[in-house]
Amino acid sequence: MRNFLAFIQRFRVFLVFAGLQIVALTLYFTFLSYPRTQFLTTASYVNGSLLSVRHQVSKHFALEENNRLLQEENIALRSQLPQSYVQLEKEHLKDSMLAEIDDTLYQQQYSYIPATVINSTHDKRNNYLTLNVGKLHGVERGMGVFSSEGIVGVIHNSNDYYSVVKSCLTENINVDIMIASSGQFGLLKWNGVSPNKGTMWGVSNDLDIKLWSKVVTRGGGGIFPRGLPVGKISKKTPVEGKPLWELTINYAVDYKSLQRVYVIKNLLRVEQEKIEASIPPELDE
Amino acid sequence: MNSLVKHIARFIGLILIQTLVLNQIEIGLGIQIMVYPLFVLLLPVEMKVIPLMLVAFAMGLLIDSMSNTYGLHASSLLLFAYTRPMIFKMFAPRDDYDPLLETHIFDMGRAWFIRVFGILLLIHHFWFFLLEMFRFDEIFYILQKTALSVIISFIFCILLQYLFIRNRKENAI
Secondary structure, eight states, X not given: OHHHHHHHHHTHHXXXXXXXXXXXXXXXHHHHHOOOOSTTSTTSHHHHHHHHHHHHHHGGGGHHHHHHHHHHHHXXXXXXXXXXXXXXXXXXXXXXXXXXXXXXXXXOOEEEEEEEEEEEOSSSSXXXXXXXXXXXXXXXXXXXXXXXXXXXXXXXXXXXSOEEEEXXXXXXXXXXXXXXXXXXXXXXXXXXXXXXXXXXXXXXXXXXXXXXXXXXXXXXXXXXXXXXXXXXXXXXXXXXXXXXXXXXXXXXXXXXXXXXXXXXXXXXXXXXXXXXXXXXXXXXX | OOHHHXXXXXXXXXXXXXXXXXXXXXXSTTOOOXXXXXXXXXXXXXXXXXXXXXXXXXXXXXXHHXXXXXXXXXXXXXXXXXXXXXXXXXXXXXXXXXXXXXXXXXXXXXXXXXXXXHHHHHHHHHHHHHHHHOOGGGHHHHHHHHHHHHHHHHHHHHHHHHHHHHHHHHHHO
């Protein structure tokens, strides 16, 4: 016993060092994969409010660019309004297109929550964004996030007022995507280096892939609606030993100047999860 | 000025500078500017290792909580605090450290500061990027990030000392 106490006495500095180091590394490696608590993230109340104050100052720097993007999006949306083409198609349709909005044949599946990015990184190995909306605004874990240019990421965790987004610049983002023209689908990954480029995995190499064809979301997991832009294919390289292409995608979103985003709420998600849970596990094998 | 107040002010000031300003600056080439180790370096020489590590750990966690790194900064700053006494001993002046002097560039001289802080910062940055990437096949990218970031962080630390410590001294006299 005395020897043991003497041992602790002698190596106490190293033991304290090792103990604290284990705490830090455990935190790092568990938080990386399982966001279990709110503590120690930018989604906590104190840090969130501090970052909001900073955003109050820095938001004006990119005002002009943001105004332009919002205006472009407004134009795109306005052009889809029924009013936009009532005049032209009056002869073909007996009534105005406005009637279609209340059509019982269509049920709304996605609704959107506007949000502002108050903190973000793009040069780390795993990059996260902090948004100024939280559970009180209806944000929950696993919802998709996109900007007017394309998809941004998935909600990682959230508290009442703030939430953290796992962006497409993280290693295990795994979004279901497809090539818009041919319908070939695969998974989105990130190689951890360039904030402008992602990788598409799982496309069979017996297909002819056209460079610069558009890549969009497939809408498989119920996180993103079908057809949101992801980027364009800029390079194709064969994967060694597998009949697959490795496709490099140039992201449509510029993560360096991202400010306005929308969180996607899937109103039919519970239904989809329920029906998918009923698949018997044997079928997978 | 009371030395406890001075250290608390540095603690808060460096955390705010790091998280609100420097974390937002992205130069490219994987460069990341980290100046908060300066606080641990400037703590009194006679401070024991264990309290030193506890303070460093707390500071690291605070920075982690504001940059979504979940313990990465805490781990690296802890290593910094742990190795500080060894490096200090290695480069001790002939008559040992004067308790009245502080360990900044003005009191200890340029040669001492560049060597001691350079080595400590190198250890800190290398550990940080090693953990962040956690892949040995990208060791050259880790080394590139470390080397470039250490140079820029070092320059920023010197600038901060010229900005704040110099002025305070002149005002005191």
